[in-house]
Amino acid sequence: MDDFTISVISNIGLFSFVALSAYLLLLTGEISFGQQAYFALGAYGAGIATVMWGWPLAIAVVWAVAIGMAAGALVALPTVRLRGLYYSIATLAFAEMVRNAFLIFRYRREVDGFEVGPAGAEGFRDIRYIYETGISSFEYMLLIYALLAGVMLLFLLMETARLGAVFRMIGDDPVLAEMQGIDVTRYKVLAAAIAGGIAALGGCLYAHMVTYVEPAIFNVMLGVHALAYGLIGGLGTAFGPILGVIIDIGVLESTRAFSGYRMIVFGGLVAVILIVRPRGLLDETLVHRVRLWLRPAR
């Protein structure tokens, strides 16, 4: 595989994490404009861990997920009772607070004779762990997909378990769920924590692939894209958001035919898809039909 193919496939994997993160919240009926905040926290947190504290990547991954989950839960605690647009704007406000804080945040120190670390608006350079340890970009792509497969497995297990049913029930009608004895607040905080962890995992992997992050990357565009991926791909299954990422990054960004007009094509495509299928290509009805078809006849 040439470098271009590897970078496109890796990017699809990386943005799938943010898309899945937004998708999980969509299942519980929350529209978050702010999942890029956890992506940023994961990127900076893990970058600081490997570059400045000399941690191995494996521990930095766990650290990033922990930061993401903690931040997700902490933000959820005050915002969980907000409904609809109020929640969306609160998450947007939080994400922009994080981005603006990283514009100010400076934490520099000397490692091996070089000064490294986040430098406010100039960004965070030289997150070179995978190059220093000799991991090839192909191997790193496999690592991204191994972790993505793990997350996908969790989603598919969740869908067959009670937790998935509870999340969808809360998304459908929180009042009814509450009346069934479900602690809606607790489950929403749980969903936000998991979503934060998934996005932070993606951010950690992203920072180590591109070696340089700056606050501008984590703007609201990233968050709304993540949300759009789930809605184009479909809300019926966790494959939906990944399909959305593939359509955007895989087909449009990588095909030279559309270069320069990518957003015009993508925007029009999304608008038309949402007119025809308001819950995305792989929506619940389609997924249900496929399940019935796959089930052995009795």
Added chain:
Amino acid sequence: MLDFVQNLIDGLMVGSSYALLALGFTLIFGAMRRLNLSYGPSIMVGVFAGTLVHMQYSAGLIAVAAATMIGSAIATVYVERLCFAAVRSGAAVASMVSSFAVWMQIEEAVTLAFPRRTYAFPALSDAPPIYVGELFFRIEYVVMAIVAALVMLVLYAILNRTRFGLQLRAVSQNPVAARYSGINIPAVTLQAFLLAAVIGAIAGFLIAGTDQQITPRFGLWATIKGLIAMMLGGLGSIPGAILGGLLLGVVEAQSQWYLGTEYRDLMAYLVLFAFLVLRPGGLMGTVAVTQDREAARRL
């Protein structure tokens, strides 16, 4: 103390343009109960149309303002048809994401049509600032505040003195009852979008005329400022949108002066987050929340 008063005055005057953006958002939200993320980018199309007229024909301010309104109205109709009229009722999220997708389209189309980073926009005024005692008033800001106040008065008259205003308020308060009363909801909605486009175009014209330049980033900027101001004031409330815009202007001016430019946006978002968590109804308090809850119950 003098600094504080000066910032307060500057903030209120800049905030009056935020208030106009928030009013446009509120009109659309009131009519549809849906969020039009493409509102800022539609205004940007108008402002670029104004720039084009200014560059090609070196037209005067009135022609530029007219071009801004026409461009903004055309883009808004496109957004309304594609993202709001065509998407089924009940799929409010789909409309919002769709309006975001069209935003991407508009932004790329404008970037292709205007490939340079920044373009000049005619200045509202090049008169020197007025001094009142130790306070000074930039003429552009004074023009901005006066025009914004006039627009608010006209809007008040439209909403309370015309048939269209009555219909729009009826649709906003109870769409089902409005339809039974024989109100043509799609037509009223389209008119509300157009009214919002004109108000937004005036705001865009005032802001671009103060900055004297324009970039394709204006779309994002206008959407974000309008959203923050609307949420600060209280979702769906007209007086709230005005107060929210003024409050946002003051918060920005004060934090920029006392904390530094890099803290300006941070403080604005902090205030927004605090408001949403502690007082979700915004400045207008529970009125907006109650209305919103009633609307949600009816959907």
